[in-house]
Amino acid sequence: MPRRAVAGAALTSAAVWCAPAAAPVLPPLASLLGIPLRLASGRGVALTFDDGPHPRGTPAVLEQLARVGAPATFYLVGEQVARWPSLTAEIAAAGHEVAVHGYRHLLHLRRTPNALRDDLDRAAAVIGEAAGRASLSYRPPYGVFSLASWRLAKARWQLQLWSHWGRDWEAAATAASIAALATRRLGPGAVVLLHDSDAYSAAASWRHTVTALPAVLETALATGEPLVTVSHST
Numbered sequence: 001m002p003r004r005a006v007a008g009a010a011l012t013s014a015a016v017w018c019a020p021a022a023a024p025v026l027p028p029l030a031s032l033l034g035i036p037l038r039l040a041s042g043r044g045v046a047l048t049f050d051d052g053p054h055p056r057g058t059p060a061v062l063e064q065l066a067r068v069g070a071p072a073t074f075y076l077v078g079e080q081v082a083r084w085p086s087l088t089a090e091i092a093a094a095g096h097e098v099a100v101h102g103y104r105h106l107l108h109l110r111r112t113p114n115a116l117r118d119d120l121d122r123a124a125a126v127i128g129e130a131a132g133r134a135s136l137s138y139r140p141p142y143g144v145f146s147l148a149s150w151r152l153a154k155a156r157w158q159l160q161l162w163s164h165w166g167r168d169w170e171a172a173a174t175a176a177s178i179a180a181l182a183t184r185r186l187g188p189g190a191v192v193l194l195h196d197s198d199a200y201s202a203a204a205s206w207r208h209t210v211t212a213l214p215a216v217l218e219t220a221l222a223t224g225e226p227l228v229t230v231s232h233s234t
Contacts, residue, residue, distance in 0.1 A: 018109055018146065018147075019147065020033055020035070020144075020145035020146060020147055020149075020150040021108075021109060021144045021145060021146065023035045023037075023143075023145065023161060024037070024143045024144075024161050024162075030161060033145075033150060034154065034159065035145070035150070035159045035160075035161055036159065036160055036161065036191075037161050037162060037163045037191065038163045038189040038190060038191055039189045039190070039191060039228070039230070041189070042188055042189040043188055043189060043225065043226070043228075044188070044189070044225050044226045044227065044228035045186065045187075045188075045189075045190045045192065045220045045223060045225045045226075045227055045228070046072070046073060046190070046191045046192065046227070046228050046229060046230050047065075047070065047072040047073070047192050047194065047216070047217075047220065047227065048072065048073045048074070048075060048099075048139075048160075048162065048191060048192060048193055048194065048230060049061060049072060049073070049074050049075070049194050049195060049196040049197075050075045050101055050139065050193065050194075050195050050196075050197075051075075051077055051080070051101065051105065051195050051196070051197035051198075051199050051200050051201070052074055052076055052077070052080060052087070052091075052195075052196040052197040052199075053074070053076060053080055053081060053084045053087035053088055053091065053196070053197070054080070054084075054087075054196055054197035054198065054199065054206060055084055055087070056206070057195075057196040057197050057198065057206030057207075057209070057210065058074075058084075058087050058090075058091065058196045058197070059087070059090075060196075060206070060210040061196040061206075061209070061210060061213065062090065062091065062094055062096075064210060064213040064214060064217065065094075065096070065213075065217075066094065067214075068217050068221065070217055070220075070221075070227040071095055071096055071097070071227060071228060071229050071232075072096050072097070072227075072229065073096065073097040073099050073137065073160075073229045073230040073231070074091050074096055074097065074098055074099065074196070075099045075100065075101035075137075075138075075139045076088060076091075076098060076099065076100065076101055076127050077101050077102060077103070077104070077105050077123075077141075077197075077199070077200075078100075078102065078103030078104070078119075078122055078123035078126045078127060079103055079104055079105075080197065080199055081126050081127050081130050082126050085126075085129075085130035086130075088127065088130035088131050089130055089131065089132065091131070092131040092132060092133065096229065097135075097136070097137065097229035097230060097231055097232065098127060098131040098133070098135055099135050099136070099137040099138065099139065099157075099160075099230065099231075100120070100123050100124060100127055100135045100137070100138045100139075100157060101123070101138075101139055101140070101141065102119055102120065102123050102140060102141055103119045103120075103122040103123035103126070104119060105141045105199070105200045106119075106141060107141060107142060107144060108140055108141070108144055108145060108146040108148070108149040109144065109146050111146070111148075111149075112148075113148040113152070116146070116148050116149045116152055117152055120138075120149075120152055120153065120156065124156070135157065136157060136158055136231040137157055137158045137159075137160050137230045137231050138153045138156070138157035138158070138159055138160070139159070139160050139161065140153070141200075143161050143162070143193075145159075158230070158231055160191065160230050161191070162191045162192065162193035163189070163190050163191050163192075164181070164182050164183070164184065164186060164190055164191065164192045164193065165181065165182065165192070165193040165194075166178035166179070166181050166182035166192070166193070166194050166209065166212065166216070167181055168182075168194055168195050168201075168205055168206075168208060168209045168212070169195055169198075169200075169201030169202060169205055170201070170202060170205070171202035171203075171205070173202070173205060173208050174208055175208050175209075175211035175212040175215075176212070178194070178208055178209060178212035178216075179212040179215040179216050179219075182194065182212070182216050183215070183216055183219040183220070186219055186220060186223055187223055187225070188223070188225050190220075190225075191230065192216065192220070194209050194213075194216070195209055196209065
């Protein structure tokens with residue numbers, strides 16, 4: 001095969017491998033791949049928290065949610081669950097949805113299919129054991145799927161990205177900026193991405209999230225929509 005043809009085939013293969021990564025910013029692609037940005041039912045507002053559990057951030061978030069009786073979905077990282085399994089059990093016992101965010105918080109684009117399969121298996125096992133039940137939903141680290149991880153995860157779980165985010169992982173984020181971004185044009189079917197952990201983001205970023213949460217909850221409740229979990233939306 002001519003060198004130009006080999007290079008073209010390699011580029012095509014790489015493009016196909018990386019294509020699902022654009023789903024968070026290309027709604028038509030997300031729809032084509034069956035990766036929801038919003039709740040499938042089109043009703044309710046779902047608050048979601050990634051990267052936990054965290055020994056301080058998670059209890060603080062749980063306290064704020066309990067204050068108004070709001071359910072949420074926690075996308076947990078297996079290696080964090082292995083460190084603090086009792087926090088995972090606490091999340092589940094409080095009636096929140098426990099979901100999978102992988103075992104290690106690594107970008108999928110540079111991981112082999114076998115490594116991804118092992119990661120997902122390990123995450124499902126440790127999270128399920130700690131929570132006492134299997135998870136129904138999955139979100140990849142950084143919201144980025146490769147072709148392999150999309151295929152593997154879609155065969156096992158309901159996939160879910162987000163329609164709103166607070167960018168609360170950034171060092172420059174404040175409680176005010178988080179609340180403003182997370183609630184902008186909030187309405188039926190919204191899925192809000194926040195973090196209860198700073199394990200993979202700016203140090204102590206969870207503190208700003210916790211401070212922003214009362215305003216986020218107030219705005220969500222003011223929509224008149226029920227607060228729901230991702231897999232049990234009505």
